[in-house]
Amino acid sequence: MMEYTLSVGTWMWFVGPPVLLLLLTLYFFIKDKEVFK
Amino acid sequence: MNSALVTFIIYLVILLIIGWIAFKATKSYDDYVLAGRGLNPWVTSLSAQASDMSSFLLMGLPGAAYVSGMSSIWTAIGLTAGTLFNWRYVAKRLRRFTEITNSMTISNFLEARFEDESKLLRIVTSIIIVVFFIVNISAELVGSGKLLSATFGYNYNFSLMIGLGIVVLYTVIGGFFAVAWTDFFQGMLIFLGVIMIPLILIPDVGGFGHIINEMGKASPDLLAVMNNESGWLAFSGIVIGALALSIGYPGQPHILVRFMAIKRPSEMRKGMLIAMVWVIASLYGAILIGLIGHGANMNVDDPENVIVYLAQTFLSPWMVGVIVAIVMSAIMSSVSSYLLVAATAVAEDFFAQIFNKQLDERTLKIIGQISIVLVSIIAFLLARPGGFVFVLALFAWAGLGSSIGTVILLSLYWKRTTKWGAITGLIVGMLTTILWYSLGLSVYIHEIFPGFLLSMLSIIIVSLMTDPPSKEMMSALEQSKRPLQSEYEALEAHLNGQE
Numbered sequence: 161m162m163e164y165t166l167s168v169g170t171w172m173w174f175v176g177p178p179v180l181l182l183l184l185t186l187y188f189f190i191k192d193k194e195v196f197k
Numbered sequence: 198m199n200s201a202l203v204t205f206i207i208y209l210v211i212l213l214i215i216g217w218i219a220f221k222a223t224k225s226y227d228d229y230v231l232a233g234r235g236l237n238p239w240v241t242s243l244s245a246q247a248s249d250m251s252s253f254l255l256m257g258l259p260g261a262a263y264v265s266g267m268s269s270i271w272t273a274i275g276l277t278a279g280t281l282f283n284w285r286y287v288a289k290r291l292r293r294f295t296e297i298t299n300s301m302t303i304s305n306f307l308e309a310r311f312e313d314e315s316k317l318l319r320i321v322t323s324i325i326i327v328v329f330f331i332v333n334i335s336a337e338l339v340g341s342g343k344l345l346s347a348t349f350g351y352n353y354n355f356s357l358m359i360g361l362g363i364v365v366l367y368t369v370i371g372g373f374f375a376v377a378w379t380d381f382f383q384g385m386l387i388f389l390g391v392i393m394i395p396l397i398l399i400p401d402v403g404g405f406g407h408i409i410n411e412m413g414k415a416s417p418d419l420l421a422v423m424n425n426e427s428g429w430l431a432f433s434g435i436v437i438g439a440l441a442l443s444i445g446y447p448g449q450p451h452i453l454v455r456f457m458a459i460k461r462p463s464e465m466r467k468g469m470l471i472a473m474v475w476v477i478a479s480l481y482g483a484i485l486i487g488l489i490g491h492g493a494n495m496n497v498d499d500p501e502n503v504i505v506y507l508a509q510t511f512l513s514p515w516m517v518g519v520i521v522a523i524v525m526s527a528i529m530s531s532v533s534s535y536l537l538v539a540a541t542a543v544a545e546d547f548f549a550q551i552f553n554k555q556l557d558e559r560t561l562k563i564i565g566q567i568s569i570v571l572v573s574i575i576a577f578l579l580a581r582p583g584g585f586v587f588v589l590a591l592f593a594w595a596g597l598g599s600s601i602g603t604v605i606l607l608s609l610y611w612k613r614t615t616k617w618g619a620i621t622g623l624i625v626g627m628l629t630t631i632l633w634y635s636l637g638l639s640v641y642i643h644e645i646f647p648g649f650l651l652s653m654l655s656i657i658i659v660s661l662m663t664d665p666p667s668k669e670m671m672s673a674l675e676q677s678k679r680p681l682q683s684e685y686e687a688l689e690a691h692l693n694g695q696e
Contacts, residue, residue: 164413164420165406170267173422177274178477181281185473188285192466 202349204518205525209363212379212529216367219375226558227301229372229565234296234457236377238464242471243384244377244530245455246479249280251333251531252340254387254483255524257587260501262487266412266419269487271439273480279443280476284469287447288456290609292465294677295457302538303450303601304546306457310608311616312670316550318616321623323546325600326450329593330539331576334532336590338580340501341528347502348509348521357580360525361532365573368533369566373458376533383526388475390523391482394504398489401511408492415491441643445594448602451534461687463680540568592634592644599648600626607656612674618660626652 166174223229236244262269291306298309304322311318338357345356367375399405412419446452459465490503495510497503508520544565549556556564600623607614607622629651633644665671 162413164410164417166409166420170420170422173267174270177270178277178481181274181277182473182477185281185470188281189466189470 200513200515201518201521204515205349205521208518208522208525211382212363212367215379215382216371216375219367219371219378222374223372226562228374229562235460236455236458237460238467239471240377240381241455241459241464242468243388243475244380245452245468246280246472246475247380247384247387247526247530248376248451248455248534249449249531250387250476250479250527251337251590252344252524252528253587253590254479254527255390255486255504256340256344256501257590258480258483259487259490259503260499262484263490263497263500263503266416266488267422269484270422272442273477273484275439275442276480277473277476279446281469281473282443283446283452284456284465284472287453287605287609288459288468289462289465290677291453291605292456292459292462293681294609294673296462296681296683297673297676301457302541302545303453303605304542307604307608307619310670311614311619312667313616318620318623319546319550321620322601323542325597325623325627326542327539327572329596330451330535331572331579332589332593332596334535334539334573334576335579336587336593337528337532337535338576339583341525341532342580342583343499343502344505344521344524344528347499348505348517353583354581357577360529361573361577364529364532364536365569368536369569372562372565373454373537376537377455377458379533380530383530384475386523386526387479390520391479391486394507394520395482395485395489398493398507398511399485402489402492402494408488411491411494412488419491441595441645442591444649445598445602445645447605448598448600449594450597450601451531451538453605454534454538461684463684463688536569536572539572540565543568543572592630595634595643595645595648596627596630598645599630599652600624602626603649603652603656607653607660609674609677611657611660612671613660613665614656615660615663615666617663618656618658621659622652622656625655 227234258269258272261272294310295301295306298306300306300309303326304319307313307322308316308319313319338361341360342353342357345351345359346353349356351359367379371378399408402408409420456465459468486504486507487500489507490497490500493507493510495506497506504520504524505517508517512520544561548564548568549561603626604614604619604622608619626648630644630648633639633647638644638647
């Protein structure tokens with residue numbers, strides 16, 4: 161019986177997008193701090 | 198009485214207590230419709246997210262993940278990107294501009310932005326809001342009816358009435374305060390749920406490796422980023438479908454009013470961060486719940502109820518009550534927001550305009566409360582036959598995104614947008630969505646794309662053909678790009694320790 165596992169590509173697909181979007185949010189969060197200057 | 202029901206009733210009582218406290222805190226009509234523009238970033242953020250995520254989050258998305266596996270991640274990406282865009286590029290400008298023009302609702306805002314004295318813009322906007330929100334509310338009611346009848350075995354109509362009755366009660370008595378704070382409570386509950394449920398269930402079903410193996414055995418397609426059926430249809434269905442969700446965000450009035458209610462615009466960045474953590478955890482948690490369904494070796498008759506089947510198979514009865522409360526939280530937080538926005542539109546944009554005189558705050562509030570009951574009765578009647586929840590909800594999402602969404606974006610970012618441009622854009626966007634959907638063209642490409650594009654084009658063309666907005670409006674728009682005087686004063690007071 162064949163065993164199925166996740167390929168590295170699918171793993172990255174699963175974890176990559178949320179991590180990237182969270183990093184982008186952090187970048188905006190830090191950038192927007194200077195709002196009163 | 199079984200223990201699942203006891204837990205669920207405790208949840209409902211907590212909602213009513215919050216409604217009662219909000220009722221005591223509501224002094225004026227401004228409080229009733231916008232919480233006096235005094236929300237902190239936590240409540241603003243969780244309330245916006247909980248209103249945004251409906252039964253789609255814990256019924257639709259786990260169902261989609263169960264049926265299509267890994268490719269359902271496209272949906273999570275679309276929704277997360279749309280959320281980020283809305284918080285970063287729409288929220289702050291809208292909050293500031295509505296303070297400058299003293300607008301409490303979206304139709305108020307558009308009327309002020311386009312200096313429209315004819316009431317036409319206000320009436321068109323509110324018709325769009327009421328029509329699509331009634332569709333939204335009845336879609337959510339169908340979801341709650343399915344859920345409660347599947348869990349507690351009540352008949353469908355009675356199940357519809359329990360969910361709706363409680364929401365109507367706390368929305369009527371407590372207004373925006375109640376809606377925002379119950380949303381906050383429900384948002385926290387959903388967050389805990391989407392983190393805890395996979396953590397408890399993944400070991401119970403035999404680990405993540407086992408789930409993946411079972412998915413592969415069921416169909417290797419479930420492990421693919423794009424399902425095997427290649428070609429334009431699959432691509433437009435999966436990838437473009439996900440993107441379609443994201444461009445609809447700026448047109449959702451129930452989310453936009455949350456932005457308008459935050460106390461300090463400078464705190465929007467904090468709200469954005471909280472919202473993004475919440476939305477990423479929730480969407481991925483929901484997808485995991487759907488995938489766990491494959492590892493559980495159980496009968497899944499209706500994929501949208503996979504969360505309930507998992508709870509009934511693996512958890513104690515009182516935890517089943519908690520899970521139902523969590524799913525109902527996602528539903529009720531959206532319904533209460535739809536109700537309040539639709540009712541404010543009916544009260545302010547129809548009644549107050551038809552009678553054409555200044556109604557006092559007390560009368561407006563009572564008309565608002567009667568409108569909530571009226572809107573919910575219509576939605577209830579539409580929900581009674583049951584039906585497909587998510588097709589309808591997605592259609593309403595597209596209708597709002599391609600009419601109000603395009604107008605909001607251009608009204609904030611393109612100064613030259615004119616009243617006639619906006620009115621044309623609203624009507625073209627709405628009609629294109631309805632026609633595209635009714636002609637069955639949605640199988641090729643989702644209705645939001647032609648709707649959004651044609652609406653955008655028509656706003657630009659008609660705006661360029663009509664007179665530009667006044668100099669005062671141009672300068673008000675310029676002002677909304679920077680912190681307002683009130684923000685500097687608040688900051689100064691804060692630094693001097695007066696706050």
